[in-house]
Amino acid sequence: MTPSGKPDLSVSIWRGGADGAYRTYSVPSRDSQTVLDVVTYVQRHLDPTLSYRFACRVGMCGSCAMTVNGRPRWTCRTHVSRVAKGDKLTVGPLENLPVVKDLATDMRPFFEKWQDAKGVFEPSKTRDDAIEPIRPDTRQRQLADAGVECINCGVCYAACDTVKWNTDYLGPAALNRAWTLANDVRDAGQTERLQAVASGGGCHACHSHQSCQEHCPQTLNPTASIAGLKRLTALAYLRGEIEA
Amino acid sequence: MSVGALSRRRNALWYAALVHRLSGLGLAVFLPLHFLTLALAVEDGARLDGFFRFADMPAVKLGETGLVFLLAVHFLGGLRILFVENFTWRGNQAKLASAAGGLAMLLAFVFLIRVL
Amino acid sequence: MNVRLYVWQRGTAALMAPLVLVHLAVIFYATRQGLTAADILGRTRGSITWGLFYGVFVLAAAIHASIGLRNILVEWVPGLRSRAAALISTAFGAVLVALGARAVAAVVLG
Numbered sequence: 397m398t399p400s401g402k403p404d405l406s407v408s409i410w411r412g413g414a415d416g417a418y419r420t421y422s423v424p425s426r427d428s429q430t431v432l433d434v435v436t437y438v439q440r441h442l443d444p445t446l447s448y449r450f451a452c453r454v455g456m457c458g459s460c461a462m463t464v465n466g467r468p469r470w471t472c473r474t475h476v477s478r479v480a481k482g483d484k485l486t487v488g489p490l491e492n493l494p495v496v497k498d499l500a501t502d503m504r505p506f507f508e509k510w511q512d513a514k515g516v517f518e519p520s521k522t523r524d525d526a527i528e529p530i531r532p533d534t535r536q537r538q539l540a541d542a543g544v545e546c547i548n549c550g551v552c553y554a555a556c557d558t559v560k561w562n563t564d565y566l567g568p569a570a571l572n573r574a575w576t577l578a579n580d581v582r583d584a585g586q587t588e589r590l591q592a593v594a595s596g597g598g599c600h601a602c603h604s605h606q607s608c609q610e611h612c613p614q615t616l617n618p619t620a621s622i623a624g625l626k627r628l629t630a631l632a633y634l635r636g637e638i639e640a
Numbered sequence: 641m642s643v644g645a646l647s648r649r650r651n652a653l654w655y656a657a658l659v660h661r662l663s664g665l666g667l668a669v670f671l672p673l674h675f676l677t678l679a680l681a682v683e684d685g686a687r688l689d690g691f692f693r694f695a696d697m698p699a700v701k702l703g704e705t706g707l708v709f710l711l712a713v714h715f716l717g718g719l720r721i722l723f724v725e726n727f728t729w730r731g732n733q734a735k736l737a738s739a740a741g742g743l744a745m746l747l748a749f750v751f752l753i754r755v756l
Numbered sequence: 757m758n759v760r761l762y763v764w765q766r767g768t769a770a771l772m773a774p775l776v777l778v779h780l781a782v783i784f785y786a787t788r789q790g791l792t793a794a795d796i797l798g799r800t801r802g803s804i805t806w807g808l809f810y811g812v813f814v815l816a817a818a819i820h821a822s823i824g825l826r827n828i829l830v831e832w833v834p835g836l837r838s839r840a841a842a843l844i845s846t847a848f849g850a851v852l853v854a855l856g857a858r859a860v861a862a863v864v865l866g
Binding site: 630632 | 757758759760761762763766830831832838
């Protein structure tokens with residue numbers, strides 16, 4: 397029991413690598429407690445060997461995503477009161493990524509696919525050119541704005557069933573990024589990008605399950621972005637600008 | 641025990657995609673049989689009529705009802721996908737997918753009433 | 757699925773949407789009092805319209821089903837090479853075209 401009078405939380409946390417197991421800890425319940433607070437309590441007070449990742453604690457950096465009671469979530473902005481089943485909490489590493497240890501996954505495949513999707517701005521001007529004014533009310537800027545707030549947390553990647561059964565699939569985050577750049581009129585790498593996302597593991601592998609949209613903590617809609625890429629690449633292919 | 645042993649529940653649109661895939665697979669398996677049967681119509685169609693008498697069995701009618709459902713649900717689900725991919729995004733896709741399934745079932749049921 | 761297969765699969769889907777609608781209507785119409793060969797052949801024999809309708813339908817369905825089968829094989833059969841999946845699905849599509857053409861010929865030409 398804690399000063400608040402609530403019973404302790406029974407928290408199962410994944411320990412070890414891919415062949416590890418869940419271990420259960422008892423953590424005092426507090427008001428306004430986040431899942432990240434719980435994990436931090438375990439490491440500070442119960443088992444200092446617990447590995448996990450976090451940085452900003454306020455939902456900006458995207459480093460603290462974990463699987464909480466079976467769903468991928470950003471743990472710093474997830475209140476225990478909202479997700480605990482009874483007084484039970486199960487916290488595991490993100491799915492679809494190799495487990496390094498405990499709650500820390502190897503994010504390399506996620507970011508490598510970001511590169512594979514050409515999710516990098518290709519400048520069309522030099523520092524000597526005047527800054528190009530972009531009106532916020534143009535259609536392309538609005539399309540880009542709709543997807544631009546991604547914090548690279550990997551929640552959508554972990555939630556995606558297509559990623560699970562197609563290891564080549566670039567995934568929602570990388571394709572969403574490609575879509576925002578495809579709508580950036582200043583970008584000079586459009587054809588190469590469309591070619592990159594039109595390959596075997598590209599946007600056409602998406603089944604529109606919308607799990608990415610359902611789980612995105614930033615309430616983005618990567619499925620809609622990917623649908624946009626499907627249209628752009630199909631048109632580019634029909635025009636002969638890209639190859640199959 | 642694996643990390644994903646407590647994996648989240650599938651959402652409605654995951655089931656929609658599964659239904660679309662399985663109905664397509666079912667139709668693909670049926671198509672060769674459909675074509676083979678129709679080829680019985682060569683000359684005067686007597687052999688085709690022979691097949692139709694066999695197909696009057698209620699069990700076959702149930703099977704045909706299943707096929708009408710497969711075609712209808714693949715058609716409606718496919719239309720939903722074409723709209724999602726090619727037009728301005730609309731919300732409530734899970735509801736639309738359920739509606740497609742419901743309408744396909746209704747259509748198949750009406751077919752069953754007519755033929756049985 | 758790459759962009760070429762995507763364009764063909766969604767293209768045939770869009771093409772077949774009205775065809776399926778007509779097909780469903782014909783199914784309901786034809787079964788109003790039991791199927792007979794005379795009823796069907798009376799509609800289709802010598803009809804250029806129905807010949808074209810079913811000819812296009814068969815071709816589109818064969819392409820559409822073949823690409824769909826390929827996607828299923830690639831995603832659901834672990835260890836199957838994409839070359840093998842392409843081979844199997846292309847062969848299946850060819851069988852559909854051959855059997856479908858034979859069926860259309862039977863109901864339209866006799």
